[in-house]
Amino acid sequence: MSILSIEFLALVGAVLILYYALPLKIRWIALLAASGVFAALSGWQGAAHLTAAALVAWGGGLALQKHRSRILLAVCLTAEIGAMAFIKLYPLLTGAMLAIPLGLSYFTFQLAGYLIDVYRGKARAASNPLRVLLFAGYFLQLPQGPISTWKELGDQLTEGHRLEPVNIVSGFQRMLWGFFKKLVIADRLAPVTEALLKEEAALPGWFVLGGVVLYAIRLYADFSGGLDLVRGVSRMLGIGLPENFRRPFFAQSVAEYWRRWHITLGAWFRSYVLYPLVTSKAAVRLSRLVSRPLGKKTARALPSALATLLVFLLIGVWHMMSWNAVVFGGYFGLVMAASLLMEPLWKTLQRTLCLPKGGWMRPLRLIRTWILVLIAQYFAFTNSPSQGFSLLRQTFASWDFHRFTELCTGVMPGLEWLIAGIALVILLVVDLICEKKTDLCDGLARARIWLRWPLLIALIIIIAVFGCYGEGFDSAAFVYTQF
Numbered sequence: 001m002s003i004l005s006i007e008f009l010a011l012v013g014a015v016l017i018l019y020y021a022l023p024l025k026i027r028w029i030a031l032l033a034a035s036g037v038f039a040a041l042s043g044w045q046g047a048a049h050l051t052a053a054a055l056v057a058w059g060g061g062l063a064l065q066k067h068r069s070r071i072l073l074a075v076c077l078t079a080e081i082g083a084m085a086f087i088k089l090y091p092l093l094t095g096a097m098l099a100i101p102l103g104l105s106y107f108t109f110q111l112a113g114y115l116i117d118v119y120r121g122k123a124r125a126a127s128n129p130l131r132v133l134l135f136a137g138y139f140l141q142l143p144q145g146p147i148s149t150w151k152e153l154g155d156q157l158t159e160g161h162r163l164e165p166v167n168i169v170s171g172f173q174r175m176l177w178g179f180f181k182k183l184v185i186a187d188r189l190a191p192v193t194e195a196l197l198k199e200e201a202a203l204p205g206w207f208v209l210g211g212v213v214l215y216a217i218r219l220y221a222d223f224s225g226g227l228d229l230v231r232g233v234s235r236m237l238g239i240g241l242p243e244n245f246r247r248p249f250f251a252q253s254v255a256e257y258w259r260r261w262h263i264t265l266g267a268w269f270r271s272y273v274l275y276p277l278v279t280s281k282a283a284v285r286l287s288r289l290v291s292r293p294l295g296k297k298t299a300r301a302l303p304s305a306l307a308t309l310l311v312f313l314l315i316g317v318w319h320m321m322s323w324n325a326v327v328f329g330g331y332f333g334l335v336m337a338a339s340l341l342m343e344p345l346w347k348t349l350q351r352t353l354c355l356p357k358g359g360w361m362r363p364l365r366l367i368r369t370w371i372l373v374l375i376a377q378y379f380a381f382t383n384s385p386s387q388g389f390s391l392l393r394q395t396f397a398s399w400d401f402h403r404f405t406e407l408c409t410g411v412m413p414g415l416e417w418l419i420a421g422i423a424l425v426i427l428l429v430v431d432l433i434c435e436k437k438t439d440l441c442d443g444l445a446r447a448r449i450w451l452r453w454p455l456l457i458a459l460i461i462i463i464a465v466f467g468c469y470g471e472g473f474d475s476a477a478f479v480y481t482q483f
Helices: 006-020 028-041 044-066 070-094 104-118 129-137 150-158 165-198 203-236 254-260 263-278 281-294 296-319 323-353 361-376 385-396 404-411 412-434 442-447 449-466
Strands: none
Touching: 006 028, 006 150, 028 129, 028 150, 028 254, 028 449, 044 070, 044 104, 044 129, 044 263, 070 361, 104 129, 104 150, 104 165, 104 263, 129 150, 150 203, 150 404, 165 203, 165 404, 165 442, 165 449, 203 385, 254 263, 263 296, 323 361, 323 385, 404 412, 442 449
8 A cells, every 4th residue: 555545545534533532541452453454455465474573573572581692682683684685685586576565674674673672671572462563563654664663662652642733733744745745846856767767878967967966856855755744644643753864965974964864774773783893892803903003093993984884785785685786885885984984084184274164164065975975876776787887977978958958858848847946946945944953844833823724725735736646647636646
């Protein structure tokens, strides 16, 4: 079931009514029932896998709470993560297709994190298996995250929440904003990416570069829009899902970009992979071994740099099982590792040249970060590393503008470009306001009715009229098709 379907909206409406109609202590049953319906309608194989994974985590959690055994933890994690790896790798190794459960990576990482937290003593194992099943398969988190910890979400799902008008209004606004980003911006820009893949050899450099920039924006609007949608609905139920995007294109460095992009994925890898590697005995021995030839500062940074490289390779493969994933993850890993190793040199240079932290350096750092991030995008949407490198070379080839109008209108009509441009300006203005630490959703939810409702009605009309719903869509109707 797509979160952009009428069926999903009907399910959300039914859940809201049932949730607040039930007594406070058993309201979580409505969430469990909705999650079961959502998972079943998304494929029975996925629902069965989700149930099995949750039961393994439930039993493993209880066992780990009694006996904190590394061997037992390794067995449980192998069962959870091994099953995910098998399902994802099987088509690549055999050529045969397997039904991939909806949200496979998300619920696998959540359950793995739950087991590790129980082993570390940071979480108490749930005695009720239905609580673990709801934590893994919460229907608003299952489609595309975020990745939550048991501490963040476990109790929220089962404790029951009272009806708060401000939550309803604020959540509804965020849901609409998600629809706007996904339907008005992301889906409208999709033809540009398709043109890059189909006509790469005939495209001038300016079109390739512009297309890659628009792909990066499209990806952000698509992913963050979907998350705004589900976080909004969750807010209407009184449940706060963790933030997953914090305006990543305002980042001053690649490291900051990844602290703003897919925040919960980065937090999961830092907590359960990076920190254990950096603080391991092997890392300490490596640091001591190279301290004399490389110096103490470099020796301290080297284990972190190597662990970061490995983590980003894993993140790349998590995004897509292909050689492009290896290039994508390896590239970011090398950039991050080099940044860690060169940080002492950069600080010395900054003091020597008296370079300011703010002022005119901020736009320069912003441009530098954009360039480094855009290089990786060439391998995020292409079908092979060779195609990615080909488009990268093409960017520096001919910049002939004589076909400007022909190429642009061949991809999208002029009106579509105008709508996309206005929508992007709106997105930029909202992000700039939010970057100033202003919570627009909460602020509007508490604003006066004469200000709030005209804005909400205008946003609904914009989505209904200008949203894209597949090829041949009727711009006058809000009809969900081809999703």
